[in-house]
Amino acid sequence: MIDDQLILGIERLRDDLGEFKSALRRKYKLPKRQVTAQELKKTAAQLAEKWLVNYAPRSQVADTISSNDLGNLNVHFQRLLTFSEQAAKRSRYDDEIKKILNGFTLTVIVPLKQMRGQQPEEHWEAQRIGPGEFRPTAFLAHSFDPADQAVVGCVTDSLGTIGIKVFTGEKPRANRISEKVKKLIDEQYLFVGVFTRREKLSHKNKWNTSPWVIDEKAYAVAKGRKLILLKEAGVDSIGGIQGDYEFVEFSRKNLAPIPIKILQIFDLSINGLRP
Numbered sequence: 348m349i350d351d352q353l354i355l356g357i358e359r360l361r362d363d364l365g366e367f368k369s370a371l372r373r374k375y376k377l378p379k380r381q382v383t384a385q386e387l388k389k390t391a392a393q394l395a396e397k398w399l400v401n402y403a404p405r406s407q408v409a410d411t412i413s414s415n416d417l418g419n420l421n422v423h424f425q426r427l428l429t430f431s432e433q434a435a436k437r438s439r440y441d442d443e444i445k446k447i448l449n450g451f452t453l454t455v456i457v458p459l460k461q462m463r464g465q466q467p468e469e470h471w472e473a474q475r476i477g478p479g480e481f482r483p484t485a486f487l488a489h490s491f492d493p494a495d496q497a498v499v500g501c502v503t504d505s506l507g508t509i510g511i512k513v514f515t516g517e518k519p520r521a522n523r524i525s526e527k528v529k530k531l532i533d534e535q536y537l538f539v540g541v542f543t544r545r546e547k548l549s550h551k552n553k554w555n556t557s558p559w560v561i562d563e564k565a566y567a568v569a570k571g572r573k574l575i576l577l578k579e580a581g582v583d584s585i586g587g588i589q590g591d592y593e594f595v596e597f598s599r600k601n602l603a604p605i606p607i608k609i610l611q612i613f614d615l616s617i618n619g620l621r622p
Contacts (some may be wrong), residue, residue, distance in 0.1 A: 349407045349462050357459065360397050360449055367394060368444045371437050377398075378438035388431040391440065395428035396587065403569060408455075411462050415529075416454045416570040422524060423447045425565035428587045429558055442522075484512045485537035485575075488563040489557075491518045495543045498599055502577060503540055505606040509613060511537070519559045524566055538567035542578045542585045543599075553583040561586050575612060576603070 367390055374384060382388065401407055403421055412420075426443045429435075441542055485506055489499045503513050516528040532538060540563070544554035556579075564586060567574065576594035578585055585594065595608045 349411065349459055351463070352403070353402075353407060354456065354459050354463065355359065355371070356397075357402055358456060360402070361448065361456070362396065362397075363394055364448060367391065367595075368441065371440055375437040378436065378441065380437050381434040382430070382437055382440060383434050391427050392431035392587065393599065395424045395431065396458055398424040399428065399565070407462075408459070409569075409571070411458050412455055414570060418566045420447060420451075421565040421569040425562060425586060426558070429561060432584055432587070433555070464593045480536075482536040483510050484514065484535040485539045486532045486535040486567070486572075487513050487515045487539045487541065488560045488565075488567075489515065489541040490543050490545070490560065492543070492545075495541075498543055498579070498597070498602065499541060501602045501605050502539065502609070505609045506539065508606070509610065509615065513539075516563070519557045524559075524562055528563065529566065532563065532567050532572065533570055533585065536573060537575060538572040539575045540567075540577065540585070542582050542594075544579050544581055548583060551583070552581065554579075554581050556582045556585060577607070 367387075370390075371382065371387060375382060382391075388620060399421065403417065403424075404555055409417060423443045423446045427440065430440055430443070452603045487499070487503060487506075489495065489502075503515075506513050514531050514544050516531060517525065519525070540560050542556040545556050547554050564574070564576070574592055576585060576592055578596050580596055580598050595605070595612075597608075
């Protein structure tokens with residue numbers, strides 16, 4: 348049941364995003380300036396987490412908002428959270444906030460108000476996978492860096508060995524997830540994310556990871572995919588609080604444990620030797 352408190356909270360989030368955008372512009376007059384103020388970065392993280400943790404996962408929201416709109420919103424809020432963990436330019440914040448607020452009232456708040464006091468119809472039920480609906484297919488999100496191909500190949504082979512058909516996307520060319528990749532994620536039962544090291548963080552023995560894999564994971568979460576996440580040792584974050592799912596940690600120096608850890612995730616049975 349959709350109540351007034353849920354709607355008021357989401358309306359407040361919309362308004363707070365507008366105020367945050369104004370605060371950024373007051374502090375940083377030029378769009379190309381790096382946002383380094385800790386208070387502003389903290390605010391960005393809090394706003395993103397409100398959506399990703401408090402609102403997007405709620406069944407009232409998921410059953411009322413278009414699945415495509417929910418998926419896209421998750422990606423844009425995830426990017427705000429990612430920016431808060433680094434020194435991103437003001438223009439990047441501006442762009443994601445604009446994409447969130449553009450149509451937010453019509454696509455999110457109005458449908459929720461229309462369903463106030465009613466049980467939402469599960470109009471995108473087919474996009475979400477319920478218990479007992481296992482299909483041996485997976486979308487594999489990964490870096491396209493040649494240095495990571497041994498890791499990606501190990502994961503692909505491990506899944507294939509137990510009969511999981513693996514689909515993968517394409518090297519990103521723009522600041523968005525392509526429609527082709529979205530469709531591939533939608534069509535698979537599993538989302539498998541491989542988070543490999545990218546750039547070393549200054550003054551830390553930690554690395555960031557591919558933002559594209561984080562974005563694709565955020566989209567998959569909104570679409571109700573089952574997740575398997577593999578994180579290379581030393582990777583700092585795979586998506587903040589919203590990314591606090593169980594994950595398999597690995598070292599590229601020794602990939603042998605990966606197949607074993609993947610096998611342990613599945614409920615497998617042995618029917619005897621092959622003929």
